Amino acid sequence: ILNVEQSPQSLHVQEGDSTNFTCSFPSSNFYALHWYRWETAKSPEALFVMTLNGDEKKKGRISATLNTKEGYSYLYIKGSQPEDSATYLCAFRTGNQFYFGTGTSLTVIP
Amino acid sequence: ETGVTQTPRHLVMGMTNKKSLKCEQHLGHNAMYWYKQSAKKPLELMFVYSLEERVENNSVPSRFSPECPNSSHLFLHLHTLQPEDSALYLCASSQDRGRMISRRNEKLFFGSGTQLSVL
Numbered sequence: 001i002l003n004v005e006q007s008p009q010s011l012h013v014q015e016g017d018s019t020n021f022t023c024s025f026p027s028s029n030f031y032a033l034h035w036y037r038w039e040t041a042k043s044p045e046a047l048f049v050m051t052l053n054g055d056e057k058k059k060g061r062i063s064a065t066l067n068t069k070e071g072y073s074y075l076y077i078k079g080s081q082p083e084d085s086a087t088y089l090c091a092f093r094t095g096n097q098f099y100f101g102t103g104t105s106l107t108v109i110p
Numbered sequence: 111e112t113g114v115t116q117t118p119r120h121l122v123m124g125m126t127n128k129k130s131l132k133c134e135q136h137l138g139h140n141a142m143y144w145y146k147q148s149a150k151k152p153l154e155l156m157f158v159y160s161l162e163e164r165v166e167n168n169s170v171p172s173r174f175s176p177e178c179p180n181s182s183h184l185f186l187h188l189h190t191l192q193p194e195d196s197a198l199y200l201c202a203s204s205q206d207r208g209r210m211i212s213r214r215n216e217k218l219f220f221g222s223g224t225q226l227s228v229l
Contacts, residue, residue, distance in 0.1 A: 004152065031214060043200075051214040093214075102150065103152075
């Protein structure tokens with residue numbers, strides 16, 4: 001079992017603040033790194049799939065970066081909105097296996 | 111709506127009951143997964159079916175029995191469960207290539223989960 005760590009575990013920010021979280025994963029046997037957004041009572045939905053060292057992806061106010069050599073990925077949210085409140089999961093993929101972190105729970109306070 | 115539907119959403123069962131969880135995907139995918147989410151723990155892979163063949167088992171207790179009759183449907187049959195089996199059970203699907211590694215950018219599509227309580 002591979003270790004995928006996410007920090008912080010939870011986060012409360014004010015509406016309008018920018019924030020970021022970290023996903024740490026093994027630096028060997030890398031295949032892909034996924035970020036999922038999981039709202040309460042809904043399904044986790046893929047935000048980004050990153051495959052190359054140095055990848056940067058952006059979707060609206062949310063962006064992510066990837067460093068496969070040192071084994072980390074950052075997720076950034078610019079100008080947080082209450083609708084951004086969710087748990088953000090990262091998953092390290094090696095071959096056909098996915099290893100998930102425990103997630104970062106974000107609450108955006110209006 | 112992710113195209114993956116799970117039923118029931120909630121299930122309460124006694125330790126001697128037999129029940130089944132159902133998952134259906136409308137995405138034309140050929141791989142389906144069962145994951146378990148316990149409190150404060152990461153998602154744990156239980157079973158993978160790719161092209162209707164079980165690929166991974168991950169040493170799940172035999173009181174959990176998966177069934178994949180076709181590429182669109184996946185079941186998890188439950189019997190003589192323990193209270194520690196109480197958790198959220200998530201189904202997912204993806205486009206796979208069987209025992210070959212699928213494309214790097216393939217992602218998982220999840221259902222909303224079944225919240226299981228074992229009394």
